[in-house]
Amino acid sequence: MKKYDAIIIGFGQGARTLATKLTAEEWKVALIEKNELMYGGSCVNIGCIPTKILEHDAREQKSYAEALGRKNDVTQRNRNTEFTSMQKNERVDLYTGTGSFKSNHVITVDLGDKMEELEAEYIFIDTGSESSYPPIEGLKETKGIYNSTELQSIPEIPKNLGIVGAGNIGLEFASIYTMFGSKVTLFETGNQFMPKEEREVAEAVQKVFEDKGITIQLNARTTKFSNEKEQVRLETEDEKEFIFDAVLVATGRKPNTAYLNLDDTDIVLDEKGGIKVNDFFETAAEHVFALGDIRGGYQFTYITINDAKLIADHVLGKRERKLSERQHVPYAIYIEPSFARVGLTEAEAKQQGYQVLTNTAPVSGTTRSDVINDTRGLYKAVVNKETNEILGVTLFGDQAHELVNQVKMAMDNQIPYTYLRDQVVTHPVMSEIFNALFDM
Secondary structure, eight states: OEEEEEEEESOSHHHHHHHHHHHHTTOOEEEEESOGGGTTOHHHHTSHHHHHHHHHHHHTTOOHHHHHHHHHHHHHHHHHHHHHHHHTOTTEEEEESEEEEEETTEEEEEOSSOEEEEEEEEEEEOOOEEEOOOOOBTTTTOTTEEOHHHHTTOSSOOSEEEEEOOSHHHHHHHHHHHHTTOEEEEEOSSSSSSTTSOHHHHHHHHHHHHHTTOEEESSOOEEEEEEETTEEEEEETTSOEEEESEEEEOOOEEEOOTTSOGGGSSOOBOTTSOBOOOTTSBOSSTTEEEOGGGGOSOOOHHHHHHHHHHHHHHHTTOOOOOGGGOOOOOEEEOOSSOEEEEEOOHHHHHHTTOOEEEEEEEGGGSHHHHHHTOOOOEEEEEEETTTOBEEEEEEESTTHHHHHHHHHHHHHTTOBHHHHHHOOOOTTOGGGHHHHHTOO
């Protein structure tokens, strides 16, 4: 049995961050990844970077084939860089195989042609998430149905694309594939589009989608899939039928714990299948930590990387930061134009008992919108009336994915909304919109 200071299961961005920090302190680390095509994790290979390349090139009106080629080239280059960075690290042993627990601190690695047993005092789980599928009749048997990883690898753009699920992934793929020329129909099971977002902003997004030619089906629960020749037949609960060249099932992701053999450990899962951790990301098994998507909750690369940094601080003795102190996590949806949010909506703020001030500002009110010839979008802000602190913003329009980070910094530092209202900025830029948005 080989012994290490630490074993990391899963080679995602959090794992790379941890391995780099631990080996800098002369820890000997085993890094296990079951799939050589996933060195670097979902972000590098199937998530953030490849999908945003497709989105960028679609905006640039490049052909689907050209965008797909560039996506594949960049993905391979980044994956090779991730692999090389760990391979060159003399304190890291990289195992390409399936790692599972034999006990709290012993890991069995299935390398295909042989088994290895590894032992370490510290173990870190960064196996990410996988697509979650609803119980729909014919889902597994019907050809032409894809998850988000599979769809971005098909060689030709589908003329008619159905997307089941109108969450972040569904919205992004609807926007991307519409720009490439697909006729997209988006299926939302509820009676509202983007139900968790500000109503005014969600309605603005819906209008832009519909102006692009995207059909949005509300109260549309898919009950059955089947093939009609080479196409996919989709049936809904209200007995409607649709025919598509391809269907994307984007109904969420779940923690990837299936092969970890957690039953032979003290690790505990929550009701949604995520690994339970304490304020320092430690599981119920001493010195066994979980980070990123495997915990459930936010499934963003930047969360995983931040998890890794906080864990490293803890195990390396600094212990200056902890999970409960993390606040104001922003997120962006890379539709065209982009959408972003941080903090509370007006409804959420009122539910929590705040007295609020609110305001909206249309992108069309900025001079920047004239320069870029894009007046679409709406920004909304929610402020604590008693303290003048910003409670949240929802941004839809050019540069929303960038500007949300300015507001997050203001919120983190309890800067009053009047600071952004009165800030002097360059001209003509989109951040000028804050002067109007916070003029309450």
